[in-house]
Amino acid sequence: MLEFKRITQRPNEVAASLVIVGVFEERMLTSAAAELDAASGGVLKRLMESGDVSGRVGSTALLHHISGLSAPRVLVVGLGEQRRFDAPRFLRATRDAHKALKGLPIETASSYLTEVEVPKKDLDWKLLQSALAADYAAYKYTATLKAKPERIELKSVAFSAAGDGPILERASAVATGVRLARELGNLPPNICNPAYLAEQAHALARRHPEVAVTIVERDEMQTLGMGALLAVAQGSENPPKLVVMDYKGAAGKPVVLVGKGITFDTGGIDIKPAAGMEEMKFDMCGAAAVFGVIEAAAALKLPLHIVGITPAAENMPDGRSYRPSDVITTMAGHQVEILNTDAEGRLILCDALTYAQRFEPTTLIDIATLTGACVVALGSHASGLMSRDDDLANELLAAGEQSHDRAWRLPLWEDYQSQLDTGFADFANIGGKYAGAITAGCFLSRFTDGQRWAHLDIAGSAWDSGRKGTATGRPVAMLMQWLCAMV
Numbered sequence: 001m002l003e004f005k006r007i008t009q010r011p012n013e014v015a016a017s018l019v020i021v022g023v024f025e026e027r028m029l030t031s032a033a034a035e036l037d038a039a040s041g042g043v044l045k046r047l048m049e050s051g052d053v054s055g056r057v058g059s060t061a062l063l064h065h066i067s068g069l070s071a072p073r074v075l076v077v078g079l080g081e082q083r084r085f086d087a088p089r090f091l092r093a094t095r096d097a098h099k100a101l102k103g104l105p106i107e108t109a110s111s112y113l114t115e116v117e118v119p120k121k122d123l124d125w126k127l128l129q130s131a132l133a134a135d136y137a138a139y140k141y142t143a144t145l146k147a148k149p150e151r152i153e154l155k156s157v158a159f160s161a162a163g164d165g166p167i168l169e170r171a172s173a174v175a176t177g178v179r180l181a182r183e184l185g186n187l188p189p190n191i192c193n194p195a196y197l198a199e200q201a202h203a204l205a206r207r208h209p210e211v212a213v214t215i216v217e218r219d220e221m222q223t224l225g226m227g228a229l230l231a232v233a234q235g236s237e238n239p240p241k242l243v244v245m246d247y248k249g250a251a252g253k254p255v256v257l258v259g260k261g262i263t264f265d266t267g268g269i270d271i272k273p274a275a276g277m278e279e280m281k282f283d284m285c286g287a288a289a290v291f292g293v294i295e296a297a298a299a300l301k302l303p304l305h306i307v308g309i310t311p312a313a314e315n316m317p318d319g320r321s322y323r324p325s326d327v328i329t330t331m332a333g334h335q336v337e338i339l340n341t342d343a344e345g346r347l348i349l350c351d352a353l354t355y356a357q358r359f360e361p362t363t364l365i366d367i368a369t370l371t372g373a374c375v376v377a378l379g380s381h382a383s384g385l386m387s388r389d390d391d392l393a394n395e396l397l398a399a400g401e402q403s404h405d406r407a408w409r410l411p412l413w414e415d416y417q418s419q420l421d422t423g424f425a426d427f428a429n430i431g432g433k434y435a436g437a438i439t440a441g442c443f444l445s446r447f448t449d450g451q452r453w454a455h456l457d458i459a460g461s462a463w464d465s466g467r468k469g470t471a472t473g474r475p476v477a478m479l480m481q482w483l484c485a486m487v
């Protein structure tokens with residue numbers, strides 16, 4: 001975890017291993033850059049005139065040992081044209097600046113980007129976003145890598161800002177939650193299985209005594225009649241766990257978050273193709289996000305009651321697996337015909353959503369890497385949001401905009417519901433070829449009658465694809481923004 005601080009010293013005199021300043025295109029210096037330029041006898045202006053420093057959005061140039069400055073390094077970041085500078089460009093420049101610090105032998109950095117005016121955004125927004133960008137870039141997955149010799153690592157980042165409000169404490173808490181979600185997501189499925197998630201919930205409760213943990217084991221699931229969750233888990237040697245984390249930061253009815261925790265999704269008997277199957281270790285990123293939110297809320301001592309529920313199971317092909325055409329009975333009493341064993345997420349979620357209602361939630365939100373169809377529709381930039389409740393949907397969309405951890409709404413109209421019809425049960429677990437993200441939402445909607453409920457499909461946003469792609473920790477930042485707006 002990075003440490004975040006505020007500084008009021010000027011960039012030419014600050015004692016840090018590196019100073020970050022911004023420049024616009026057309027040789028326009030920000031005030032911090034102009035101060036460095038003046039203190040160094042015009043170095044920055046000369047570099048802009050020669051074209052070595054362009055000012056294009058997100059471009060970076062690292063300068064060493066400029067005479068007249070206390071810091072041994074200056075990172076100059078391009079902000080683009082001044083008149084077109086806005087929040088997305090601020091974020092892009094900030095993220096690229098912090099990416100450029102990766103691998104440098106520095107312990108401290110001081111950023112003056114927080115001084116740049118961003119239309120419609122205040123200083124707190126700039127501080128929160130900058131701190132989260134810094135920590136996001138500083139995170140490194142190491143759990144299953146050979147230990148590398150000790151190197152100098154970034155420990156703290158200071159941001160130019162007067163005042164002493166609590167926003168950087170909030171940033172630390174959210175960053176801790178994002179890190180936890182990313183780490184759980186990245187761990188391989190032979191380590192991060194349902195029992196491991198249950199252990200991690202206990203570990204979280206040891207860090208935060210306000211969190212009470214209950215694990216619902218297989219025999220109790222049987223007693224409760226969780227036929228859907230049990231059906232998905234029955235092909236695996238790893239028994240399912242329903243993890244309940246109750247963070248009581250306030251009295252009263254809770255917000256309940258339910259996260260899909262498929263620790264590996266082979267597809268089951270409807271097995272997935274080999275190419276890309278390894279990415280299905282990320283199929284527990286909804287659960288990871290719930291862990292992240294509970295961690296962040298507890299670290300922040302948010303005065304809210306929040307319950308996190310993560311049904312955890314592994315979807316495997318086996319002699320004991322559930323099969324296409326099986327009819328199972330859910331905890332809510334609905335009979336469901338399995339028409340594809342790869343549509344397992346909605347099955348573990350439906351029983352968890354039914355279980356969640358014993359807490360009488362004020363709001364119920366599920367988070368799941370639920371459908372490939374959502375990735376086709378929205379790609380990786382937006383999570384899919386579905387809700388029958390317009391107010392709740394708008395709150396979450398707004399929190400997504402504010403945190404830049406964005407969602408986009410898809411309809412949950414009645415018209416789609418008939419795609420789940422079947423002649424052999426109350427309904428089927430798949431809706432056919434079209435609107436796959438929506439019919440998955442329709443399936444879940446049948447288990448959330450009368451609830452103030454929303455569904456977030458994070459199949460596209462929860463991780464970056466490819467051999468070096470890692471979990472993103474989304475939508476922890478969005479949900480924390482939404483929760484913080486409630487207090």
Ligand code: BES
Pocket residue numbers: 265267283340342343344345369370371372373375430431436459460
């Ligand atoms: N975990 C997958 C969804 C997924 C696929 C997430 C690709 C991210 C990338 C989910 O369990 C699944 O397999 N869904 C099926 C549903 C289908 C059988 C109706 C899908 O999307 O293909």
Ligand code: MN
Pocket residue numbers: 265267341342343344345
């Ligand atoms: Mn699946």
Ligand code: ZN
Pocket residue numbers: 262265283342344345369370
């Ligand atoms: Zn899945």
